Amino acid sequence: MAFSNRLFRPFETLLRPLDIPFKTMPDGGPFRLLYHFARYAPGPLISILVLSAAIEISNLAVIWGVSHLVDGVSEGGAVPYLREHQTALVLFLVLFFPVTPLMSFLCNALGSHVLSVAMPALIQWHGHKAVERQDLAFFHDLFAGQVATRIAQVASAVKQQLAVAIWLLPNFIVQLIGSLALMITLSWPLAIPVVIWIAANALVAHRAIPKFSGTARKSAKARSRLVGSMTDLYSNIQTVKLFAAEDSEAGALRRAIGTSMEAQYRERQIGILSDMAVITLNVLLFLSIFAVSVWGLVRGFVSIGEFVAAITLTQRLSANSRGFLSMGQQIFEAVGTIRDAMPVMTNAPSVVDATGARPLAVTQGEIRFEQVDFGYRDETPVLQDLSLHIHPGEKVGLVGLSGAGKTTLVSLLLRLFDVKGGRILIDGQDIARVTQASLRQSIGYITQDVSLLHRSIGDNILYGRPGASEVEVTSAIRGASAADFIAELKDGEGRTGRDAFVGDRGVRLSGGQRQRVAIARVLLKDAPILVLDEATSALDSEAEATIQEKLDLLMEGKTVIAIAHRLSTIARMDRIVVLDRGRIIEQGAPDNLLRSGGLYSRLWARQTGGYIASMDD
Numbered sequence: 001m002a003f004s005n006r007l008f009r010p011f012e013t014l015l016r017p018l019d020i021p022f023k024t025m026p027d028g029g030p031f032r033l034l035y036h037f038a039r040y041a042p043g044p045l046i047s048i049l050v051l052s053a054a055i056e057i058s059n060l061a062v063i064w065g066v067s068h069l070v071d072g073v074s075e076g077g078a079v080p081y082l083r084e085h086q087t088a089l090v091l092f093l094v095l096f097f098p099v100t101p102l103m104s105f106l107c108n109a110l111g112s113h114v115l116s117v118a119m120p121a122l123i124q125w126h127g128h129k130a131v132e133r134q135d136l137a138f139f140h141d142l143f144a145g146q147v148a149t150r151i152a153q154v155a156s157a158v159k160q161q162l163a164v165a166i167w168l169l170p171n172f173i174v175q176l177i178g179s180l181a182l183m184i185t186l187s188w189p190l191a192i193p194v195v196i197w198i199a200a201n202a203l204v205a206h207r208a209i210p211k212f213s214g215t216a217r218k219s220a221k222a223r224s225r226l227v228g229s230m231t232d233l234y235s236n237i238q239t240v241k242l243f244a245a246e247d248s249e250a251g252a253l254r255r256a257i258g259t260s261m262e263a264q265y266r267e268r269q270i271g272i273l274s275d276m277a278v279i280t281l282n283v284l285l286f287l288s289i290f291a292v293s294v295w296g297l298v299r300g301f302v303s304i305g306e307f308v309a310a311i312t313l314t315q316r317l318s319a320n321s322r323g324f325l326s327m328g329q330q331i332f333e334a335v336g337t338i339r340d341a342m343p344v345m346t347n348a349p350s351v352v353d354a355t356g357a358r359p360l361a362v363t364q365g366e367i368r369f370e371q372v373d374f375g376y377r378d379e380t381p382v383l384q385d386l387s388l389h390i391h392p393g394e395k396v397g398l399v400g401l402s403g404a405g406k407t408t409l410v411s412l413l414l415r416l417f418d419v420k421g422g423r424i425l426i427d428g429q430d431i432a433r434v435t436q437a438s439l440r441q442s443i444g445y446i447t448q449d450v451s452l453l454h455r456s457i458g459d460n461i462l463y464g465r466p467g468a469s470e471v472e473v474t475s476a477i478r479g480a481s482a483a484d485f486i487a488e489l490k491d492g493e494g495r496t497g498r499d500a501f502v503g504d505r506g507v508r509l510s511g512g513q514r515q516r517v518a519i520a521r522v523l524l525k526d527a528p529i530l531v532l533d534e535a536t537s538a539l540d541s542e543a544e545a546t547i548q549e550k551l552d553l554l555m556e557g558k559t560v561i562a563i564a565h566r567l568s569t570i571a572r573m574d575r576i577v578v579l580d581r582g583r584i585i586e587q588g589a590p591d592n593l594l595r596s597g598g599l600y601s602r603l604w605a606r607q608t609g610g611y612i613a614s615m616d617d
C-alpha cells in the first residue's frame, strides 16, 4: 500500500457511512437536521472545532512572540536577549514548527475525510433509505431526477453548514477576539480602530446577508427549474420530435436560461457591492492602525515590536474579513437549500408496514376485496364500495373501458396505495397487516408499460428471483420465447446475449421484446398469485399465440387476475369481471356474459381484428 494510503487510512475509518443503520430524520427544520447528522461523528467534529481554534491561538502567539523578540533585541541586543529567554524561545520554535503544521494537518485530514467525503456520503445513503420507503404517489408527484438532485443538494448544504460552523467560524472568532485582546495588551489605542472596524463589518453583513440570501434562493430556484425543464425535455424527446416542437421548446428554454441569468446577475451584484464595502473598511482599518502606530511610536506609547505586530494583525484581519461575509452568505444559502430540499427526506411515507406486521403466508391463493373505496389525491372516487371474491386458483379477467379502474384495483392488491375504505384479504390475511415485501414477493405482476433497469438482460431477468440458478434462468427465457432475440443482442460496448445492456428503461428493445423479458422475470419469480396487466398487448398475433401457451402453463395452479383490452386473450378465463367507473357492473363466465347482452358482449361485438374498436367512447 502506498505511504499516503497508509497515512490516511485511519481518517477514512472514523465515519463509515455505509455501516450506520438508518434512523428516521427529524423534520423540525435545517438545524435539527444538521444536529441529527452531526451526532454520527461527535468526536471528529469536536476535534476539528478545537483544532481550528487552537491553530488560530498558536498563530496569534507567534505574532505576540515576534513583537516581544523585536522589542527585546532592539532594546538589549540579540545575544543577552537570546540567553535570557532560551526556554521561551525553544517553546516558541516548537510551536512554530512542528506543533502548528501538525495541528493544521490533523484539522485538514479530519475535515477532508469526515466532513467533505464521509458526511455527504452518509446523507446520500440515508437520504436514499428515506426515499426508497416512500410510496408510489410520492414519485408520481416528483420527477425522479428531482428527487436525486434534492438529496444531493441537502448533502452538500449540510456539509457546507458544518464546515462553516466547526471549521471556519471558530478560527475566525478566535482570530477576532484574540486580535482585539492582543491589540489591547500591546497598546490600547490600537484596539479602537479594530472595534470600529468590527462594528462596521457587522453592519455590512447585517444589511447584505438577508438581501443576498433572498437573491441566492431565487437564483437557485431558477437554476433548478432550468435543469428540470431540460430533463423533462430530453426524457420526452421523442414526443418533441414527432410534433416538430424543437423551436417552441427552445423558446421556452431560452426564457428559462434568461430568468436564471437575471437571478444570478442580481446575486453577483449584491456580492460585489458588499465586497467593495468590506475592502473599503479594510483599507480604512489599515490606514488608521498605521496612523495610530506611527503616532504611538513618536509619542512613545507604541514600541517597534508592537508596531510590527499591529500591522501583521491588521493584514490578517483584512484578509479574512471577506471570508467572514462569505461565511454568512454560505450559512443563509445552505439553510435555504436545506429548507427547500429536505422534505423529500423527512416526509413520512404514507404506505408503511403496520407495527408487528408479519409475513404473508399464501396457502391457497384466495383473494377478497371487501367494500373497497379508493381515490388518488382529491376526493374523486376511483373505486367505490367494490367487493370481489376470487377463489383459490381461479382465473379472473378484468374488463372495462379505459379509466374504469382496472389498474388501480391491482395496484391496491399489491398495496402500492392504501385503500381509503374497506379491506383486501389474501387467504384471510388483511394485506394492510402483513409486510409489504412478503406481499409483493407473493404476487407476480406484469405491468402494462414494462420498463427495464439499465443493466444487462440477464440481470433484469434475475430481478424476478435473485440467486436463481443458470438452468432456471435459461428455462424462464425459453418459457417466455425470448431465447432467440436475446441470443442476437449486442450493445454499444460489444456485450452480447444475456450480458447486453438494455438502455435506459429498456429503450434498446422493442415493446414486444420488453414484454417477453418481463414475462421471463415473472416465470422465474414463480409466485402463487399472478397479475397480468395487458401482458401480451405489445406482441404480434403469432408471438401472442406462442406466449399465450406459455402463460397458460404459468397460470396453472395459480390465482390469476388478467386485465386485457384484447378480449381474445382473456376469453379462456374462468370468470370475467366488468368494471365501469370504479364499480363492478357485471360478472360471470365469458360465454354467459356474451349471451347477456351487457357491456362485455357489446365490447366483444365491436372488437375487430383482435382489437376493441372504440374503447374510449
Ligand SMILES: Nc1ncnc2c1ncn2[C@@H]1O[C@H](COP(=O)(O)OP(=O)(O)OP(=O)(O)O)[C@@H](O)[C@H]1O
Residues within 6 Å of the ligand: 140, 376, 377, 382, 400, 401, 402, 403, 404, 405, 406, 407, 408, 409
Ligand atoms: N397515479 C394516479 N394519480 C391520480 N389519478 C390516477 C392515477 N392513476 C390513475 N388515475 C386515475 O384513476 C382512474 C382509473 O385509472 P386506471 O389506470 O385504474 O384505469 P384502467 O381501467 O386501468 O384504464 P386503462 O384501461 O386505460 O389502463 C383514471 O381516471 C385515472 O385518471
